[in-house]
Every structure is written in structure tokens, then in C-alpha cells.
Amino acid sequence: MLDHDVTIRIGGEAGMGLESSGAGFAKALTRGGLYIFGVPDFYSRIRGGHNFFTLRAAPQPLYSIDDPVHLLLALDLETIRRHIDDMAAGGAVVYDAKETLPESLKRPGVLFVPVAMTALAKEIGGRAIMRNTLALGVAAGLLGFDLSYVESIIRDNFAKKGQKVVDGNLQVIAAGVEAAKPYKADYPFHLDAAPDAPPRLLLNGTQAFAMGALAGGCRFVSGYPMTPGSPVLIWFAQHAAKYGAVAKHVEDEIAAINMAIGASVMGARSLVPTSGGGFALMVEAVGFAAISETPLVIYNAQRPGPATGLPTRTGQADMLFMLHASQGEFRRFALAPGSLEEAFHLGWQAFNLAERYQVPVMVMSDQFLADTFRTIEEDALDFDAVEIDRGALLTKAELDALAEPYKRYKVTDSGVSPRALPGHPNAVFVTESNEHDEWPRINEEIDNRIAQMDKRMRKGDGMLKEVPAPTWYGPEDAALTFVCWGSTYGPLREAVDRLNAKEPGKANMLHFSGLEPFPPAGETALKKAKCLVAVEGNYTGQLEILIRARTGVVMDGAIRRYDGRPLRPSYILAHLPEALGVLPGKEA
Amino acid sequence: MMVTRDDFKISEKPTWCPGCGNYGIVNALTKALVEHGIAPHEAIVVTGIGCGSKLPQYMRINGMHTLHGRPAPVAQGAKLANHRMRVILVHGDGDGYGEGLGHFAHAIRRNPGITELVQNNKIYGLTKGQFSPTSEQGKRTSTSPQGTVERVVQPLALAITHGATFVARGYPGKLSHLVWLIGEALEHPGYALVDILQPCVTFNKSRAYDYYNERVYKLEDEEGYDPTDRTAAWERAQEWGDRIPIGIFYRGEPVPTYEAQEPALQAGPLVEQPLGKLGQAQIAALLQELR
Numbered sequence: 001m002l003d004h005d006v007t008i009r010i011g012g013e014a015g016m017g018l019e020s021s022g023a024g025f026a027k028a029l030t031r032g033g034l035y036i037f038g039v040p041d042f043y044s045r046i047r048g049g050h051n052f053f054t055l056r057a058a059p060q061p062l063y064s065i066d067d068p069v070h071l072l073l074a075l076d077l078e079t080i081r082r083h084i085d086d087m088a089a090g091g092a093v094v095y096d097a098k099e100t101l102p103e104s105l106k107r108p109g110v111l112f113v114p115v116a117m118t119a120l121a122k123e124i125g126g127r128a129i130m131r132n133t134l135a136l137g138v139a140a141g142l143l144g145f146d147l148s149y150v151e152s153i154i155r156d157n158f159a160k161k162g163q164k165v166v167d168g169n170l171q172v173i174a175a176g177v178e179a180a181k182p183y184k185a186d187y188p189f190h191l192d193a194a195p196d197a198p199p200r201l202l203l204n205g206t207q208a209f210a211m212g213a214l215a216g217g218c219r220f221v222s223g224y225p226m227t228p229g230s231p232v233l234i235w236f237a238q239h240a241a242k243y244g245a246v247a248k249h250v251e252d253e254i255a256a257i258n259m260a261i262g263a264s265v266m267g268a269r270s271l272v273p274t275s276g277g278g279f280a281l282m283v284e285a286v287g288f289a290a291i292s293e294t295p296l297v298i299y300n301a302q303r304p305g306p307a308t309g310l311p312t313r314t315g316q317a318d319m320l321f322m323l324h325a326s327q328g329e330f331r332r333f334a335l336a337p338g339s340l341e342e343a344f345h346l347g348w349q350a351f352n353l354a355e356r357y358q359v360p361v362m363v364m365s366d367q368f369l370a371d372t373f374r375t376i377e378e379d380a381l382d383f384d385a386v387e388i389d390r391g392a393l394l395t396k397a398e399l400d401a402l403a404e405p406y407k408r409y410k411v412t413d414s415g416v417s418p419r420a421l422p423g424h425p426n427a428v429f430v431t432e433s434n435e436h437d438e439w440p441r442i443n444e445e446i447d448n449r450i451a452q453m454d455k456r457m458r459k460g461d462g463m464l465k466e467v468p469a470p471t472w473y474g475p476e477d478a479a480l481t482f483v484c485w486g487s488t489y490g491p492l493r494e495a496v497d498r499l500n501a502k503e504p505g506k507a508n509m510l511h512f513s514g515l516e517p518f519p520p521a522g523e524t525a526l527k528k529a530k531c532l533v534a535v536e537g538n539y540t541g542q543l544e545i546l547i548r549a550r551t552g553v554v555m556d557g558a559i560r561r562y563d564g565r566p567l568r569p570s571y572i573l574a575h576l577p578e579a580l581g582v583l584p585g586k587e588a
Numbered sequence: 589m590m591v592t593r594d595d596f597k598i599s600e601k602p603t604w605c606p607g608c609g610n611y612g613i614v615n616a617l618t619k620a621l622v623e624h625g626i627a628p629h630e631a632i633v634v635t636g637i638g639c640g641s642k643l644p645q646y647m648r649i650n651g652m653h654t655l656h657g658r659p660a661p662v663a664q665g666a667k668l669a670n671h672r673m674r675v676i677l678v679h680g681d682g683d684g685y686g687e688g689l690g691h692f693a694h695a696i697r698r699n700p701g702i703t704e705l706v707q708n709n710k711i712y713g714l715t716k717g718q719f720s721p722t723s724e725q726g727k728r729t730s731t732s733p734q735g736t737v738e739r740v741v742q743p744l745a746l747a748i749t750h751g752a753t754f755v756a757r758g759y760p761g762k763l764s765h766l767v768w769l770i771g772e773a774l775e776h777p778g779y780a781l782v783d784i785l786q787p788c789v790t791f792n793k794s795r796a797y798d799y800y801n802e803r804v805y806k807l808e809d810e811e812g813y814d815p816t817d818r819t820a821a822w823e824r825a826q827e828w829g830d831r832i833p834i835g836i837f838y839r840g841e842p843v844p845t846y847e848a849q850e851p852a853l854q855a856g857p858l859v860e861q862p863l864g865k866l867g868q869a870q871i872a873a874l875l876q877e878l879r
Binding site for chain 2: 027030031199200201202203207211214215217219220222240241242243244245246248250251252254255256258259260261262263264265266267268269270284285288292378381383386387388390421422423424425427428429430431432433434441442
């Protein structure tokens with residue numbers, strides 16, 4: 001249970017600069033020694049609509065956002081309309097004094113703070129858009145947060161635009177603080193900076209995964225923009241020249257994956273970042289990577305479908321699709337990081353797994369994990385632990401010494417054939433998409449088909465030993481065990497904490513970040529639990545289906561969210577009685 | 589070391605029909621490679637799916653037998669990863685001008701250092717005779733019983749339009765000319781297209797040797813034809829009828845290749861650069877962005 005956390009929400013229309021001001025304030029709070037969890041909630045449009053950014057800050061690490069809201073920065077009346085009932089008792093709503101606040105939006109116990117945001121922004125900063133900066137000044141003023149941290153972000157962010165712009169923004173911030181002064185005494189919440197706290201990092205799942213991939217030797221990225229997968233492509237495009245990588249935005253996702261396969265055959269560690277619709281286009285080539293035994297990492301930041309669906313929102317509905325995508329049968333890894341730390345680690349490990357087994361590796365993130373900012377300790381991304389293991393890749397010296405003619409698809413006990421990269425005179429070979437023999441020649445004979453299928457499928461034995469085992473959180477032998485995968489980790493972890501704070505030993509959770517092959521440890525773990533409730537972001541219960549198929553274990557209840565919004569602790573707790581089939585009025 | 593025809597020899601017997609134009613194409617490619625001193629391990633032949641795309645099975649050379657319509661992106665990925673390798677893209681008309689027409693145009697825009705040879709038989713052979721994007725309008729096939737309504741794709745004009753600086757057409761019935769064309773294409777710095785009129789003697793009898801032998805003429809023999817005149821080349825690229833031109837339609841000034849403009853490749857081919865853990869300074873720079 002968190003006693004000292006403060007939730008700030010800034011809302012307005014698209015185009016008002018919410019994302020950058022939200023991210024900027026999150027960084028200021030992190031520099032001030034606080035832990036942040038920041039979630040953007042945006043419509044798929046460039047102007048209009050209603051967007052908001054929720055920032056939760058606390059002196060201790062955070063894993064989720066949740067209601068209530070302690071401070072609402074409303075750049076328009078729609079923001080008040082949508083969020084007024086999420087307010088904490090004593091919370092404040094900051095709005096533009098030029099608006100007339102309708103009686104219907106007023107609530108007892110909520111402090112309304114009219115500030116001439118547009119007028120002041122224009123007067124002091126010269127531009128109406130600077131009202132978001134002004135709102136941050138009001139927030140800092142009301143919360144009593146040390147302004148120097150906010151100012152340091154302003155300086156960093158606007159330095160490129162010149163001192164005049166920096167000064168203008170600093171003056172706007174100061175005006176916001178000033179405007180908050182008359183209300184400070186009536187506002188009970190505060191955010192105290194912790195100047196002695198060690199420096200920490202603020203990042204989102206996109207950055208965590210991309211840094212992990214780069215550290216793991218990813219040097220070729222090809223993709224086509226699709227929210228929320230494109231931020232990984234953009235990250236690589238912006239870092240490629242400096243870190244010796246090639247990142248290409250190409251004509252479509254089909255080209256992207258086929259280019260990555262071409263690059264991988266030649267020896268580059270290759271990644272295709274996308275979202276579900278883009279992955280749908282890539283499906284045929286996944287099978288090409290599989291039969292040609294070409295290492296490849298596919299990153300899918302899921303969003304709700306079908307088709308265009310909810311482009312800027314979150315979901316976990318692509319799991320079974322990714323586990324089965326492409327015709328025929330072959331081995332693949334499917335990994336679903338639950339946290340920033342895991343996104344980083346699976347980011348580099350994916351490339352080792354792809355190369356060790358010469359298979360496609362699917363990494364399933366989602367909009368929630370990809371776009372959500374969280375503060376972590378400076379050493380939480382363990383670069384020292386990174387290893388680059390290229391598996392059965394033949395070195396030039398080994399190829400020089402090759403006594404026998406090279407067989408690309410040699411039948412081996414492990415199923416993995418030593419891989420040469422094209423270019424050596426002793427290993428002239430074809431990468432083949434037809435069924436083939438060891439050389440490979442195209443071969444449709446019965447014995448050969450069985451030998452090659454068996455060889456490729458035998459990789460599964462080794463893969464089973466490498467797929468990440470599920471992890472436990474919470475007390476052993478709890479009465480209730482939640483089961484989840486991917487980004488649900490954070491919100492569910494907090495729900496578990498809250499249950500146990502009320503009733504020690506009540507609940508624990510089992511999180512799956514390895515889904516394919518299904519980790520053998522998963523079955524043992526599931527069979528230990530007393531009462532199982534699956535929590536996931538889809539309609540049909542895909543993790544439940546997978547667990548039942550792989551282990552025969554049937555859940556006792558399920559909480560499924562498919563409205564495109566991230567799971568939250570309060571959502572999980574509110575739906576728990578229903579999930580357990582408990583009648584209203586009875587305790588779960 | 590001298591490169592000889594024997595270097596490319598393989599025991600595999602092609603699955604092509606007797607008289608298939610692909611025999612001439614594989615011969616011409618082999619001869620051109622020998623003439624230009626390119627050894628089997630120095631090149632990779634990236635193909636799609638179709639009778640002709642089995643070509644890397646029938647000569648000893650590195651190959652990638654990919655997916656129908658997709659060899660162009662695979663080839664570009666290969667070239668970006670290792671630009672020291674000769675990347676030769678070989679596929680049919682269904683592959684490159686049908687399913688892969690978008691990739692074809694986009695590849696040309698980038699000018700990768702790739703030689704593209706198209707086995708253009710104007711029919712789907714491996715699926716036994718359906719019309720292709722280059723089949724003549726009105727052609728009756730199993731999927732066009734009333735005759736096709738589509739106009740033909742114009743690959744040469746399309747290539748010129750999108751900035752290709754080497755655009756040619758060959759014909760296996762004029763083998764030494766085809767060998768020369770492929771050689772010129774291989775030596776061209778940047779993207780080079782050789783569209784090849786490939787007789788399919790089984791499924792497209794009306795576009796077999798007799799048809800072409802009567803009609804083809806070499807642009808090199810055409811008085812006054814200037815292959816550096818882009819507008820004239822674009823017009824000539826669409827000439828089809830009693831006279832069918834073969835040869836180099838357009839040869840422009842070379843422009844920088846896709847890979848030459850890539851910052852990461854200035855230090856050499858991507859796959860030849862050391863792959864190790866990030867250094868302390870690199871890690872520090874990444875973390876600094878997050879503070």
C-alpha cells in the first residue's frame with residue numbers, strides 16, 4: 001500500500017504538447033529524487049480529441065498508475081468533464097480562468113484553481129501553447145516541489161533553441177508558481193524532493209528494449225512505421241550512425257522482414273520492430289526464416305485489433321497469433337517482458353537465442369509497456385551481464401580448416417547445424433525455402449523430409465532448457481495465485497501488495513515472460529497454487545488457453561480487460577470477486 | 589586465382605523443360621561471371637519462387653531461394669549487411685513485376701549495388717500457364733478464359749522513371765550479346781536491370797524462339813541510338829511489335845549507392861565490423877539520455 005504517492009494528470013486536446021510536458025515533468029521529479037510511473041493516454045489523431053498524461057510520483061518505486069488523482073491540470077473543460085470523478089478528496093483542479101466552469105463540474109472537497117493560463121502564456125512567453133509549461137509551474141507551486149529541478153529540464157530541453165527561449169520558458173514556469181501561491185495553504189498534498197537520493201534513470205519500454213537489443217549486438221533494423229512499434233525503429237534510426245548499426249524505414253513490413261532475413265543470412269544480428277498489423281504482413285517470411293534456419297528477432301508492441309483497431313492503445317491479444325503465425329510447423333521462441341528491466345534483458349538475450357537455435361524469436365511488448373515511463377535505479381540496466389553468444393557460427397579459421405564439403409543443413413543431434421556466412425570459398429551454399437537436404441538441394445523424398453523436419457524440431461529440446469521460467473512475486477503458499485504475462489506484471493504486483501497489506505499471505509503471482517516453448521517450470525509452479533486467477537489484456541483468455549493446452553491446468557477465475565486501456569491495481573481488485581464467482585456482498 | 593567455368597559446375601540436373609530459355613540464362617550468367625573474374629564465393633544469387641528461381645540449385649554459387657515476390661528486399665538486406673559481396677537478384681516476371689512490383693520500384697529508388705536479371709517469360713510456368721503481368725493484353729489462359737483486360741507492365745520504362753542508371757534487355761537466343769549485357773550490368777556501379785526475354789516453350793508457345801527470332805534487334809546496331817538520352821530510352825523501352833529492341837536502353841552517370849550513403853558502412857561491410865559488448869563510454873552516453 002502506498003501512502004505517500006501523488007498522482008498528477010495533465011489533459012487537453014491533441015496538439016497541446018501534453019506528451020512533451022508530461023515527460024519533462026516526469027524527468028524533473030526523477031531528478032528531484034522521486035520515483036515516477038508515467039502513462040500517456042492518447043487518441044490516434046494529431047489535433048482535437050482528449051489526450052491525457054498521468055504521472056504518479058512517490059518516494060518508493062512504483063509499478064503502476066492508479067486513481068485517485070490528486071492534481072488535475074486541465075488545459076480544457078473536457079479534461080475536467082472526463083476526470084472530475086477520479087479526484088481524491090482534497091485534490092485540486094487547475095483550469096484556465098478564461099473558461100467558465102459549469103456548476104455541473106464542481107464537486108465538494110475539490111479545490112478549483114483558476115489560472116489565466118492562456119493569457120499569461122501569451123503575455124510572458126509569447127505563445128499560447130506555453131500554457132502547458134505554465135501548468136507545470138502551477139503544479140510545482142501547489143505541490144511545493146523544488147523548482148530548480150523543473151528549471152534544469154527546461155534548460156536541457158530548450159538549450160538548442162537559444163537562451164531567449166530558455167528564459168521565456170523559465171519566466172512562464174515562475175508565473176505558474178506565483179499563480180499557485182494563493183491556493184497553496186488550502187491544498188493538502190505535497191511532493192518533497194529528496195536531494196540526497198542517488199541519481200536514477202527515467203525511461204520507457206521502447207528505450208529499455210532498444211538498448212538491450214543494441215547491447216546484444218543488433219546491427220540491422222528494418223521496419224515500417226506503425227504505432228506503438230515504430231518508436232523502436234525511430235530509436236535505432238537515431239542511434240544507428242553513432243553505434244555502427246543500419247536502421248532502415250522501408251516500403252512495407254513485408255520488405256522489412258525479408259530485408260532483415262537477407263541481412264541475417266549474411267551475418268548481421270537483425271531485428272524487425274512492428275505492431276500486430278505489421279506482423280500480420282510479415283507472417284509468410286516468419287516461415288522462411290524458420291525453414292532456412294535464419295536467426296531473426298521480431299518485436300511486436302501490441303495494440304488492440306482486429307485490423308486498425310485502437311491504434312494508440314494497449315492490449316495483449318496477439319499472443320496465440322504470434323505463437324502460431326505462418327504455415328507449417330517449426331520451432332520459435334516467444335518472450336514477453338513484464339518490466340523495463342526484463343525488456344532490456346530479453347532485448348539482448350533474444351539475439352543469442354535466435355543465433356544459438358537459428359530460429360525466429362518473437363518479443364511481445366504492448367503499448368502500455370512501450371510508452372510507459374518509470375524511474376529505475378541507475379544500475380537496474382545491467383550492461384555487465386550482457387553476453388554475445390553467436391552459437392554454432394563457423395569462424396573464418398574453422399572454415400579455412402574445413403576438411404569436408406560444407407553442409408548448411410547438416411543433421412545433428414541438437415538439430416542445430418553449424419552456420420557459415422556466405423563469402424568463404426570453402427562454404428558455397430544456398431539458403432533454401434523449399435524443403436531440402438543437407439547440402440542443400442531441393443528434396444521432396446520421404447526419408448529426407450522426415451530427417452530435416454525431425455532435425456529442425458529437435459531444436460525444441462534445447463530451447464526448453466533456455467526459455468525463461470515464470471517468476472513468483474509475493475508470499476509462498478498464498479491462498480490466491482494470480483497468473484499473468486507481459487506488461488500485466490506491474491499493475492498486478494501492486495494489486496498483490498494491496499491484498500497482502502490488508503490480509504498478510506493472501507495473494508501471490510506467477511508471471512510468464514517465456515511463453516514458447518512453454519517453460520517446464522511453469523507446470524510445476526501452477527500445480528503448487530491453491531486457487532488460480534489469470535489476469536490479461538484480451539477477451540478470450542489467451543494465456544489460459546495456452547496453459548490449459550500445455551499443462552492441462554484450468555484456472556479458477558479470470559480477469560480480462562479488452563477496452564484498450566492498461567490494467568490497473570484498482571481494476572484488478574474490483575473485478576476479483578466476480579472472477580472468483582463470489583456473490584455481491586461477500587468477500588473474495 | 590583464375591575463375592573458370594568448372595568452378596560453377598554442379599551435378600544437379602535442372603527441372604527445366606528441354607528448350608527452356610533458362611538454360612541460356614544460366615549459361616550466360618556463368619560465362620559473364622567467368623569473364624569478369626567473379627568466383628562463386630564472391631557472389632550471392634538471390635531468387636524468388638518459380639522455375640527460373642531454382643537457378644542457384646543448378647550452378648555452384650551462393651544463393652538464397654526466398655519467397656515468391658520477395659527476393660528484392662532479401663537482396664537489399666544482404667547487400668547492406670555485406671556490400672563486398674556481389675549480389676545478383678534473379679527472378680521471373682510474376683515474382684518481380686507481379687507480387688513484387690512494389691519492391692521492384694522501391695529498390696530502384698534506393699540504387700542498391702545489385703544486378704537484377706529478370707527471367708521474363710510472360711507466363712506463370714511453375715503453376716502451369718496463367719497470365720503474368722507482362723502477358724500481352726487479351727491473352728487467354730486458365731485464369732483468363734475470356735482474355736486478359738490488363739495492359740502490360742512496363743518494367744524498363746518503370747526502371748528509367750525511378751532513376752535506374754543501367755537498364756537493358758537481353759535474349760538467350762542471342763547468347764553472346766546476353767553474356768555481354770550481364771557483364772556490363774555486373775560492372776555498373778549501382779543498380780542495374782537486365783530484363784531477359786525468356787522463351788517458355790511449354791506454357792507460352794506464342795512467345796517462344798520463333799516469335800522473338802523474327803523480331804529482336806540490337807540497339808547497339810541501331811544507328812543514332814544514344815543510350816545516354818533518358819527520354820529516348822524511356823520511349824524505346826515501350827517499343828513492342830514487329831520490332832523488339834534488345835541491348836542497353838539507358839546508361840546514365842552513376843549515382844551514389846544505397847550502401848555508400850549509409851554512415852555505419854563507411855568503416856567497411858557491416859558483418860566485417862567487430863561485434864562486441866558496448867564500451868563504457870557508449871553505455872554512459874546511452875544512460876545520459878535517461879537522466
